[in-house]
Amino acid sequence: MLDIAHNVPKNHFEDWQLELAAKLLKDFDSEEHNLLDVLHFFQGTFGYIDKELIPLLAKFFNLSRAEVHGVISFYHDFRDEKPAAYVLKICQAESCQAMGSNKLTTELKAALNIDFHETSTATDITLEPVYCLGNCSCSPNLMINSQMFSRVTSESLTQILQGLTEEQHD
């Protein structure tokens, strides 16, 4: 498990630039139903949804700023700040809960000394909840960037965190 945690690639996002966002937006269709895809694209590019993006999207999709803001705030996935090098999402949905994810979440928050949607600068980890990772048969699950960790135990969680911490100092 330790070796696996050593191999998690760090997040690399572009620094926010309004001009770049406006240029990238031109590649999309301005049909309103594309708004979610566009939001996911920008979060994947910049790591979060900058507040400057809201009027840009409102104009592009011919929506009000409140409508765009409403969509962003409805979905827990969208961030309003750039995340750390590692985004650790721990599953809070039913199957993982039944297999102990509540306890793991408590241990994780204590180990990192942060709550959900916060970043531990010491470990460069942003902690987020997620509601099913589509891997229920191997619960409990967590994901670090795009790498899944399954059947996580207190012991393996400690090893995962240790692996990431060592990665910082390699």
Ligand code: FES
């Ligand atoms: S409930 Fe956790 S992966 Fe489905």
